[in-house]
Amino acid sequence: MDLNNILSQLEADNEEEIEKLLQQYNRENSHTFTFDQKEENLRSKLCQSLLTVLGRQVQPSCQKACLETLRILSRDKRVLGPVATREGMLVLAGLARLQGGEEGGDNQNHLQEDTQTAEEERVVVEALKCLCNVVFNSVAAQQVGADVELARGLCARLHAARAGHHEVGLFSLRLLFLLSALRPDVRGGLRRELHAVRLLTEVLEHTLDVRWVGPYEAAPQDPQSLPIPAEDNERAMEALKALFNLTLSDAGDEDGDHQLRLIAAIMRHLLMLKTETEEKTEEAHSHAVNLLSNLPVSCLDVLIDVPVQGGQEEYSGKNMDSVQVLLDFMEKRIDKQGSNYKEGLTPVLSLMTEGSRHHREIRRYIKAQVLPPLKDVKIRPEIGTTIRNKLVRLMTHVDMGVKQSAAEFLFVLCKESVDNLLKYTGYGNAAGLLVARGLLAGGRGETQYSDDEDSDTEEYKSAKPFINPITGHVEEPLPNPIEEMTEEQKEYEAQKLVNMFDKLSRQNLIRPMGVRKDGTLAPLDETLCQPPEDSSGSDSD
Structure with a gap:
């Protein structure tokens, strides 16, 4: 479409x-929007004009159309100048019904959410989506968001909204996540002043x-209510992401051990639940x-x-x-093909490592x-389909x-014993860790463990003298290559060896x-030039 025509109509x-x-x-660009640099100035002017329209008293249907266009335009960080201002952000915050600082509090768009029509709710949702895009793509907008206390308005919304519109809650949580991820000062305020850790725990x-x-x-509440409904799962994921940001540093002073243990208990509850799809x-x-990785290991x-249901006596009655x-x-x-192990696997490995080290x-x-x-x-420790084989390959x-x-x-599973680690992995696989820890000569790490030890099987005891410590398995004896020559x-091969040494020497x-x-x-x-020892002296005597 001709942007000049839209601007003139605005x-x-x-x-x-x-x-x-x-x-x-919006229909033409919602899924196929491209950023044409030639129209960059026009798109920037369009953003400004849309904000001007939104600042007037227009019908919710017109507000919704303007916000949808602004959301599409906000994907291009180069045209956000007019939006990433105090005035622009306050217009969006007002339409999103966020009661933040003084400016937001006086805004006439702040109405009680229970009086909203369906069309007005769509306006709130679109305004929140715009704020998410703008905050994500603009550092200036992040600063303005902190200045006008968007986080305070979001916390007020989350305190009040228990059974509100799904998307209103979802994008409020997403905006809170973005602000807490991109602004450390906002993150600190959320924890200290707004008690957002407790709030998000209640949301979960x-x-x-x-x-x-x-x-x-x-x-x-109802054992028959599984799996988690899709909408509830979406909101829970956004709350978990925001809570992760707020627990990145020690939260003990503000929230106490009790609050963190509540979070650990909810995470255990979540681990035992399923959603509508395996993904x-x-x-x-x-x-x-x-989130569990952020909590103190004592939790x-x-x-x-x-x-324990059914009892597990071998683990002191603990529920595993x-x-x-x-x-x-x-x-x-580990089995996921093409996955990013660093992002997808290392967090759970680290969590189980620390859990095993301290519990x-x-x-x-x-x-x-x-x-x-x-x-x-008889098989190398890295070959096979057991979980041990897979982990040894990762070494x-x-x-x-x-x-x-x-x-x-x-x-850590081996209680930081070099001998035990080599037994299960072989020296070749473990060498990197041992070098890093300065344990090539053997011994244990500094952590103290209990004295209980698993006894070796009879099969292992009988095979132990024949295990190659480098590969960690019993190797089949290799045939002697010269036996059948x-x-x-034999003389030909010996001559070849002599010629090779002579060439290297020359x-x-x-x-x-x-x-x-x-x-x-x-x-x-030098040794050939030394005179032989004179043994005639003893004869002359």
Whole structure:
């Protein structure tokens, strides 16, 4: 469409014609919008004109069309100058019904959400979408958003909205996530002044339909309500992302150990839930893993300190259901073809490493699954389909972070004993970790572990003397290559070897060495020139 025509109509102040033109523009560009540099100035002017229209008293249908156009234009960070101003951001905040600072509080667009019509709700949603795009693409808009206290308005909305419009809640959470990710000062204010950690925890409780049946034991309100509905899952994911930002640093002073343990309990609850698709379930578990990684490791006991169904006496009666989910999640991430191991796998490896290092029951359970007692030692440890084989293969991965995470995980499962690690992985696979830790000569790490040890199987004990420590398995004896040679063939091969050494020697690539009388090595020509010992003296005497 001709942007000049749209601009002229916006200036003409004909709502019906404006709405008609913008709807056509939106249909043509909603999925195929391209950033033509020749029209950059026109698009920037269009942004300004749209804000001017939105600042007037126009019908919600016209507001919605203007905001949809502005959302499309806001994908291009080069034209956001007019929008990323105090005036532009306040117009959008007003349409989004965000009661932030003084300017936002006086805005006439702030109405009670329970009085909104369906069309007015769509305006709020579109305004929130625009704010998300603008904040994401403009540093100036991020600064203005902090200045006008958008985060305060978002927290007020989340406090009030329990059963509100799905998309209003979703994009409010998404905008809060963006502000907390891009502005450290906003993140600090959210934690200290607005108590957003507690607020987001309550949002998760409500969204995931949590019922507390113990101090740190969550259960669904209705056991038959699984899986999580798609809309609830979407909002929960946005809340988890925002909560991840707010727990990146120590939150103990503001929120206390109790609040963090509540989060750990909700994450355990989430790990035990499923969504409508396997892909969405994996995404939910990924966010749960990331958030658990931010919590103090002492809080991880919440994952296992819940009543055991059926009993697991070998692990002191601790409930390992959530730990098994983490193991299954880790193996899925390893098996996922073409996945980014650094982003997808290392968080869960790090979480289980720290959990195993500080919680004996977790370590013992994981070791039983990952490193069961060795029986078959005829196959190299990196070959096969067991979880141990997969992790050993990762110990030589090209990505240094992935390699270190996998090696550290196995090392902790072995109670940081070099001998135990070599037993399960072989020296060749473990060398990188041992060099990094300064443990090539053997020994243990600094962490103290309990004295319980898994006894070796009879199969391993009988094969142990024949295991190659480098490869970690019993190698089949290689045939002697000269056994079936004739004498002529042996002489021919020997002559070839002599010729090779002679060639290397002439090119000064090697120097034949001999032994001096004092037992030291020296070039062969020097040792040959030494006079023989004179033994005639004893005869003359």
